[in-house]
Amino acid sequence: MKIYHLVLAVTLLFGSCKRTEILTRIDANTNTLDTVYTSDHPYNLNVVLFVPSDMVPNPDYERRISETLIYQQNFVKTWMQHWGHGDKTFGLLKNASNRVKIHVVQGNLPTSSYPYEGGESAMWQEITTYFQTHQKSSDHYLILTTVNKFGEQNAPYYGIGTKCYGIDFPDMEIANMSRTDTAGLASSWIGGNTHEMMHGLNLPHNGGLVSQNNLYGTPIITGNGGTFVVAPTYLDAWDCAVLSRGQVFSTTTRSDWYAGANAKITKLNARYDDATQKVIVSGRFSSNKKVDFIGFTNDAKRSAGDGNYDSENWVTTPIGLDSFYTEIAITEFKDRSNLQNDFTISLIHENGYRHWSSYSYQMQNGKPDIQFGDRPEYNKANWTIVAVSSEETQAESGQAVHLIDGDKTTQWVSRWSGASSTHPHFFTIDMGASKPVNRFTFVQRSGGSKPKNIQIQVSTNNSTWQNAGSYVLPDAAGPAYVTLPNSLTFRYFKVTISSATDGTQWAALNEVGTYQD
The missing domain is CATH 2.60.40.10 (Immunoglobulins)
Incomplete structure (x- = not known):
């Protein structure tokens, strides 16, 4: 009887940026080496086969999944070369038999506990626990859930950040994708898996330019990936630019992957x-x-x-x-x-x-x-906030002064922690001197509670007010422009917000400005 000892050794050679992971099964009698996984990338996609407790790994999964991943790797390389990035592609750890390193994670619960809606959290928690004792290769994960019978899938199937979820069915492989039997139908889901994998490699949806769709077919990152392999499918220049700066595409190491910038x-x-x-x-x-x-x-x-x-x-x-x-x-x-x-x-x-x-x-x-773009707004160096109905200063930096700081990425937010505020909300601004105005700019944020119905009042003395009209702002991020019926000269203006575009009780706005045509 043979006795096997399992030893895991990981070597990262920073000079050559080559990673080697040795999964060694040593025969007690012969001391023979079984498997060595290597890659020319310092970071490699973590491939996970998640097996719920009422499932078993589908037959020949290692060969089938490996062949699919290598096909996907070459697909990406082809389009990276096409758009001028050289032979870049995502890293995969492979052994001498061209098999990809696959982490098999045995689930603690049955399939019903990991549904499409709401099942991702439980699954990811178990995968996180697994990687506490197993070496991960990067911050990117492809997670394939084992389903033993085609048509009975109800698992997570989407991309979240640097994670993506797909399915592994029996007989699911590239060679079967053009067939019309059950094996072919199951294999057609490889296109969807590829689409979700692109999300996990940082790509948002992309429907492609008309001219490029006519030339190259369907972008893999639109629809459901159904054209992959069986019809012309491509990555465009935008896709490849985003991918090229991803962690698992890099041939060098760095410590600040995806860290935010002051941009x-x-x-x-x-x-x-x-x-x-x-x-x-x-x-x-x-x-x-x-x-x-x-x-x-x-x-x-x-x-x-x-x-x-x-x-x-x-x-x-x-x-x-x-x-x-x-x-x-x-x-x-x-x-x-x-x-x-x-x-x-x-x-x-x-x-x-x-x-x-x-x-x-x-x-x-x-x-x-097109109305967005810079306008000849008055300089706000001498502007001040005279009054505000409320501002959030505890749970976030939502001070009203952000409305006039010239930075479109900061925002005023009405108080929502503690004693939460409700409509109407308002702010009053002193421009420092009287100026002729017929245009207002309101920079909406990308999140919720964007102002919808507003009223503008103006004054020369912050005591006597003139109504300058009621307006409706769009439910869209970026600048929204209001044109007054007539040019008015004033020093102070007050904006009262009576509703939000998403129906919430709060208000949030990035910036406000005035000018005259």
């Missing part, structure tokens, strides 16, 4: 040029970490929760150290009906951190009515 857009110009039918956006940014790419996203909002599946994404490199410029033809937009569009500018940093600023505009008769 912001400091200047923004945006317009639609009817002669060329292009949206033109330029500006400047600042950050205390290096920005490698500037990403742009346009998304027509058919509904509030459409998930950006049909968004258009493109990317440029910075001009110098702090500037950007891009043009995009509106023929690249898939939907030009009269919808609100969300426009996002992303600063993609060298450590993988992505800072984004969101704006909105309305499509009118097939043309973008």
Whole structure:
């Protein structure tokens, strides 16, 4: 009878950025080495096969999952090369037989305890416990839940941060994907697994540009990944720029992966040029970490929760150290009906951190009515907050002074901890001197409690007030502009908020400004 001893050794060679994990099964009689896992990457995707207590690992899982992962690895490499990033792809630990290192985690509970809705937390807790005594290779995880019979799946199936969840069925492999029997139907879920894996590797949804969809097919990160392998499927330049700065794509080590940066857009110009039918956006940014790419996203909002599946994404490199410029033809937009569009500018940093600023505009008769961008607002150096209904200073930094600090990333928030405030909310601002005004700018935040119904009052002495009108602000992040019926000259203005766009009882606003055309 043979006796096996299990020894785990991990070596990270920082000079060569090569990682070796040795999972050694030593025969007591022959002392033979069984398995060594290596990678040219210092960070590698943690592949987990999660097996609920009422399941057993599906037959031949190691070969099938390994072949799929290597296919996915090569798919990514192909598009990284296409978009000029060389042969980059995500790291995988493999042995001499080209089998990927798979962590098998035996669940403590039956399948019913890990449902699609609400089951992720329990599953992740057990996986976290497993990795307390097993070496992880990075901060990214692909978690495949074992389901022994096709059609009986009800497990987590989505991406959350650097984690992604998929399924492993019997006979699920690349070679079976074009078949029409049960094995083929089960294998078709590889496309969905790949879609979710891209989320776990940092990608948001992306519907692709019209021209690239015509050339290359369907982006893997739109829909459900159903075209993967069986029809033309691709990663676009934006996808590859984001991936290229991910931890498991790196060939060097660093200690600040995904750590936030003090980043912001400091200047923004945006317009639609009817002669060329292009949206033109330029500006400047600042950050205390290096920005490698500037990403742009346009998304027509058919509904509030459409998930950006049909968004258009493109990317440029910075001009110098702090500037950007891009043009995009509106023929690249898939939907030009009269919808609100969300426009996002992303600063993609060298450590993988992505800072984004969101704006909105309305499509009118097939043309973008772009109103966001810097306006000739009055300098706020001498502005002061005269009064405010409440401000949150305990649970977060929500002071009213953030409304006039010139920083669009800070915000005033009405008090919500302790004795919580309710509508109406208000703030009063002294501009330091009387000025002619016919325009107000309100910078909405990306979170909830955005002001909806507001009333503006103005005064020259903070005693006698004139009604300047009631207005409705949009439920969209970024600048919202209010035009007064007539230009008025005043020193003080008071904004009263009577409702929020999401129906909550609080108010939150990033910035307010005034100017005259």
